Amino acid sequence: MAGSDAGAEGRARRSGAARRPGGPGGRGREAAASRPEPLSTAEAPAAGAALPAWMRLYFYGMHGITLDVLASSAGRFARSPDLDLRMLGFSSPYRCLLHSLTHFALEQVYLQRPRCPSAFVFNFLVYPSAHVALQTLAGLRGGPGAAVPGPLRWALQYVLALYHCQVFLKRFLRLRYRRPPEPRPQPWPRAPPAAAAAPAPAPGAGGRRRPPRGTRGVGGAPARGLPDPLRFLFFGMHGFLDEIFFTFFFNFLGQADGPTSGHTSLWSFFMYGSCSFVVERLYFHLHRGRGWSTWKRVPVYVTFIYAWELCWGLGLRSCGACSWDYSHYPLNFMGLITLMYLPGWIFLSVYQDLLFNVLWRVQYIPTI
Secondary structure: OHHHHHHHHHHHHHHHHHHHHHOHHHHHHHHHHHOOOOOOOOOOOOOOOEOOHHHHHHHHHHHHHHHHHHHHHHHHHHHOOOOOOOOEEEEOHHHHHHHHHHHHHHHHHHOOHHHOOOHHHHHHHHHHHHHHHHHHHOOOOOOOOOOOOHHHHHHHHHHHHHHHHHHHHHHHOOEEEOOOOOOOOOOOOOOOHHHHOOOOOOOOHHHOOOOOOOOEOHHHOEOOOOOHHHHHHHHHHHHHHHHHHHHHHHHHHHOOOOOOOEEEEOHHHHHHHHHHHHHHHHHHHHHHHOOOOHHHHHHHHHHHHHHHHHHHHHHHHHOOOOOOOOOOOOOEEOOOEEHHHHHHHHHHHHHHHHHHHHHOOEEEOOOO
16 A cells, blocks of 8 residues: 555656646646747748848849849830840849849838738738839839839739739748858867877768768758759849849940940840759769869869850750850850850859859748
8 A cells, every 4th residue: 555655646746747837727738729839930031040131132132133134025025026036134233232122121021921910901002012112212113014104014013012922022031041060179089199090981982072962851841952943943043143244244344335234135044044053963073072173173164154055056046036146256156155255154153163052051941
């Protein structure tokens, strides 16, 4: 009996300890049930490992340039009597800066959504009003729908605001950035130096370093890098950014009055997207697989870029859609490639290496 009493007392003590955090009468369970669940990373974009501010500004400027190019290209194509298949679009570094700042301000407006008592009012009235007002104040209203009459232009601006709120920001703010681990100071080894020293493990077959295998992360997202379609989308949009900046400054140096905008083509999205996608594979194979230095990889990159540009140029020229002609430049081949742009391709190849390293740390968290 004493043993059974002691056992009963121990069980009561343990059960009481288990209930202690909740308080008597199960109030802890009731409080936990009434307490709202914490927001997931998809619903709390400003928490956790969100993208740094500089990276969001970078993406916002690139996204704004893409919208400018799409809108101007569509308007130009619709107005051209012969349906110009070059699909030229226009923007400028100045508009890129304005897009970055206005997108960032609209992000802060979007993050106030939980404070609005009605989601419908916020999504269809508050945010579109703030979007149109900021676009007008920043002078960006002349982009999408600039050549259409007033009422239709305002309608296009309202549709663009809905896209920003319901599509772009809702998904963009699910991106997460995995910062590199900070180096920790190593404790002094207790064993003697001779005994503590050990041969380093072989890096892999043939003495080559191998990149770590990708695993699945939170919500089924890849633990390393974005999914392939999102990386292709990023590379294509970055191609617009590259060409707008390059043509703007190249024309600025060659014109006395200076250009007001740079130009690109809708075909550049697929050219740069596919080219950068392959160059990224070359980067990981040559750098992480073979341990090649930057200046050993750059000639491979540039050779592939020239071959890619030539192939795309031949294909687009055959259907009257090629948007470039280098026949008036020295050291050109068939007017499709020229060594005049060699310094620019070298710079872009080195810059792409930095982009690959940064982009590999960006992660997309799908809806939970």
